[in-house]
Amino acid sequence: MNSPRRVTLQDIATSVGLSVNTVSRALAGKSAVSEATRAMIKAEADRLGYVPNTMARSLVLGQAMTIGVVITNPSNPFYSRMISAVEQRGSVLGYSMLLVVSEENHTNELRAVDSMRRWGVDGALVVPVQPEVEHWRRLMAAGTEMVLVNRDLPELDCDLVGIDYERSAYEATLHLLDTGVEQVYLLEEDLQISTVRARVDGFHRALAERGVPPESVRELRVPTRRRAANTLPWEPAEAYELAQHLAADVPPRSGILVGNDSFALGVYRAFSEAGRVIGDEVAVVGFGDHPFAAYLAPGLTSVRLPAEQVGAAAVDQLVARIGRRGSAAPRARISFPGDLVVRGSSTHRQPAAADPGSS
Structure with missing residues (x-):
């Protein structure tokens, strides 16, 4: 049994009664071919099952x-x-x-x-x-x-x-401060990478601009296992373990900026188990606006990344x-720029679990 023959530009040209050069220019999107002719050639190419030969084009x-x-x-x-x-x-x-x-x-x-x-x-x-x-x-x-x-x-x-992570973290921190928090926390990754450094810089720029005293700020690094091939890029477990200790010490009217939404999951669980009310006595802002963010209770305020x-x-x-x-x-x-999507975790209220948020 013979294998099916690959459809060529010559096959299309013969079928439509035009030159191979015209067919080639039409399928490549080049000028000097009318839109009506281009549409007719593309339709015939689809009918015949033409697939461009990428290797030949590369040569x-x-x-x-x-x-x-x-x-x-x-x-x-x-x-x-x-x-x-x-x-x-x-x-x-x-x-x-x-x-x-x-x-x-x-x-x-x-x-x-x-x-x-x-x-x-x-x-x-x-x-x-x-x-x-x-x-x-x-x-x-x-x-x-x-x-x-x-x-x-x-x-x-x-x-x-x-x-622009520096600007995004700066604006997220200003949002936390605008909610009236009196103690500010940063939970960040422990990796020495430019994105983390930029978020930390933005966090500190906002604090300096508002004159927040050092004793009202605490910065913590979440140990990650991202160098291990069998782990996810971010593990909520590490943030959960750290947040268990934090939940017992954080005073009311505190705000927490978390370096990614997966860490925020760990924070939510730890604070819930400790009977601490996120969105009321503690404000939380994440990074990434992952699909689950709007469906937490309360919905997680997060920086949406394009x-x-x-x-x-x-x-x-x-x-x-x-x-x-x-x-x-x-x-x-x-x-x-990132886009801060504000939900119930930082507005001192208890919205519906699936609040889609607003920018």
């Missing part, structure tokens, strides 16, 4: 038409949403995606660099394990364009697309770099 263009994406862990809701945006935007621009997960492990990241060099990707979107940079320098020196995503490596001459915008913008920036490979264009630093 013609001299590019792999592949973007490498290195992230820490896809179970992080921010990164799962970002990956979807990268895949969708990359597909529109004709690029496939090679995904590698580092699990916050430097050795895994070195393997990721090797994988991208073997596959010959045209460019890489990287959420780096910090602070090492030499392997990334080697990748760039080998001709692979690179854009950092969400985390910064200031030592690296590289574009960055991410979130993962889809970050992913799409990172692809656009990388593809632009690939297009002008070797140029000395200034490095870009693109940041998107």
Whole structure:
């Protein structure tokens, strides 16, 4: 039995009575083809089951038409949403995606660099394990364009697309202070990464601006196990254990800024078990606005992060770099603001559990 033959541009051209060149330009979205002709050609291509030959296109263009994406862990809701945006935007621009997960492990990241060099990707979107940079320098020196995503490596001459975490934490802390809290707490990750540093800086900037005395502030680092491959990126358990001690000591009219919503889950459980009322005597604000945030009781006030915008913008920036490979264009630093979604955990009331929140 003969295998089915792959439909070619010539097949479409013969079917519609036009040249192969016209068919090729129409399917590539190029000009000099009327919209009516383009629509007719696309309809016939769909009818015949035409699938573009990416390998052949790569040979013609001299590019792999592949973007490498290195992230820490896809179970992080921010990164799962970002990956979807990268895949969708990359597909529109004709690029496939090679995904590698580092699990916050430097050795895994070195393997990721090797994988991208073997596959010959045209460019890489990287959420780096910090602070090492030499392997990334080697990748760039080998001709692979690179854009950092969400985390910064200031030592690296590289574009960055991410979130303005400093501003977001600053505004979230001001919101807590505006609720009238008298004691302020910060529960943050213990990883030495740029996103954590930015949130801590924003927290302290707000306190300094409002003249909050040091004795009214307490900063705690939640021990994480994110370097272990068998754990989720954030474990509520660690925050729960820490918050069990905190719940016994926190005075009424306190406010807690939590570095991510998963840690906030641990805080909710510990305070509930201790009979402490979140949203009344204790205000809580999280980061990430994960899907469960609106369905806690009370709903969790949280900073919503525009993962889809970050992913799409990172692809656009990388593809632009690939297009002008070797140029000395200034490095870009693109940041998107977080959006504070206010719910019952910081408004001293008890709303319905599924309050969708407001910005």
